[in-house]
Amino acid sequence: MTIERDSTRHPLAIRNVTVSAVSRPTPHIARITLSGSELEGFISSGPTDHVKLFFPDPATGEIAAPALTEAGMTKPKGGAVISRDYTPLGFRSAGGQYELDIDFVVHGDEGPASAWAGHATVGDSLVVAGPRGSKLLPSGATHVILVADETALPASSRWINMLPTSVHITALFDVADESVESYFSAAQKARMSAEWFYRRDGLGQLDAALRALGEIGESTFIFLAGEASTLAPLRRYLRRELGLSKQQVTAEGYWRRGVTNADHHEPIDPTDPED
Ligand SMILES: Cc1cc2nc3c(=O)[nH]c(=O)nc-3n(C[C@H](O)[C@H](O)[C@H](O)COP(=O)(O)OP(=O)(O)OC[C@H]3O[C@@H](n4cnc5c(N)ncnc54)[C@H](O)[C@@H]3O)c2cc1C
Known part of the structure; x- marks a missing residue:
């Protein structure tokens, strides 16, 4: 589907x-x-x-x-x-x-x-x-993967609250430290399979975690949001290496390190002609 x-x-x-x-x-x-x-x-x-x-x-x-x-x-x-x-x-x-x-x-x-x-x-x-x-919930998705830093925890919260319980949710959170884990309610935590990565433990953890999910089926939708340059290689992996369709992957640069008032309509990866 x-x-x-x-x-x-x-x-x-x-x-x-x-x-x-x-x-x-x-x-x-x-x-x-x-x-x-x-x-x-x-x-x-x-x-x-x-x-x-x-x-x-x-x-x-x-x-x-x-x-x-x-x-x-x-x-x-x-x-x-x-x-x-x-x-x-x-x-x-x-x-x-x-x-x-x-x-x-x-x-x-x-x-x-x-x-x-x-x-x-x-x-x-x-x-x-x-x-x-408003962009509504993706129809046809049986599995949603959320990849988010702190700026996209509110959007993640909305995904968790809005998705029907028939849709499985996997979440990969890229945050400063364990204090951020208290962000979600117990009911929200029970609703998803979440992994938390702390930036103090180094870069590249999201990439490894995404790859560790293995094959991604055609009824999976992936929402990535946070610091734009962090998302670029993740989106590239999903679209180029796994060959997932545009409809399956949305990557939103919510901010860009070192840039004031970054425009989220700008490509997250200016070197990618498909961006
Ligand atoms: C669709 C959309 C939804 C968003 N939703 C949220 C939301 O719900 N909550 C939220 O907090 N943000 C959200 N953001 C991100 C927020 O708009 C940006 O982080 C914004 O740049 C913050 O403005 P500022 O005035 O604090 O910093 P700016 O004046 O824009 O930037 C000043 C400096 O701070 C850095 N910076 C900006 N944001 C961060 C950050 N989060 N952490 C560390 N450094 C940063 C910049 O790189 C720059 O060097 C969203 C963005 C988009 C596009």
């Missing part, structure tokens, strides 16, 4: 929201709950959806973001536009209250998103745009 993944579009929405809770599921991941009436109608129906978050300019405290008017979308009126992509981890609505959870990897104060999340407190403001669309 061939694997297919349908897409759906959502109405464009740009929403002003306020931080209503902050917690730390792991020492270096800040879970920030965003609330506000403008979240009414928020839709995210795919495990790999993303929103664009607009952050305050640290110099002025002002958020420069586009706005939606009856005439369409207007550009920010001035100031530095600081935006980054994040995964909507969870959305709740009850009794006219709306809450959106986002998990931010806190990797220091060099990146404005990480710096904001690391210091965020209840009452802080943010602007959320999107998701513009």
Whole structure:
């Protein structure tokens, strides 16, 4: 059976929201709950959806973001536009209250998103745009392999929550250390066969683990997301050496070491003409 993944579009929405809770599921991941009436109608129906978050300019405290008017979308009126992509981890609505959870990897104060999340407190403001669309679960898949670093744990969480129990899940996680293993709930851990690799133990572990899975059947779908240059050889192995189809393999460079605001639409491997 061939694997297919349908897409759906959502109405464009740009929403002003306020931080209503902050917690730390792991020492270096800040879970920030965003609330506000403008979240009414928020839709995210795919495990790999993303929103664009607009952050305050640290110099002025002002958020420069586009706005939606009856005439369409207007550009920010001035100031530095600081935006980054994040995964909507969870959305709740009850009794006219709306809450959106986002998990931010806190990797220091060099990146404005990480710096904001690391210091965020209840009452802080943010602007959320999107998701513009959703890629739905792959139809025809009986097995899903997730390969993720910390930035793709929210997407992994969504895969685990959304996939029907008939689909087997194998996960290979590339993380800083064992403190990250507390990220998933006991129910989520029971749902998958997971292996954890710690970066302090050296490079190349993901590659070896992927190869150790052996043959990959045509009803297996593989989602890889995280640092772009780490993913390039993994995707090459799956597509070139194993000859898996494009429909079976999605590799998303969520960030690139040494690059500010890396564009995830850029090829993860610029030397690969098929990328
Ligand atoms: C579709 C999509 C979904 C994403 N979902 C999430 C999510 O749910 N949670 C999440 O945390 N991230 C997520 N990301 C990744 C996030 O957008 C990037 O990590 C982003 O660069 C962070 O912005 P920043 O301002 O902190 O750093 P930037 O200003 O972009 O970069 C500054 C420096 O920090 C480095 N850097 C960036 N990210 C990291 C990191 N994670 N660890 C170490 N160094 C880093 C850069 O290489 C650069 O040298 C997602 C990205 C995409 C494309």
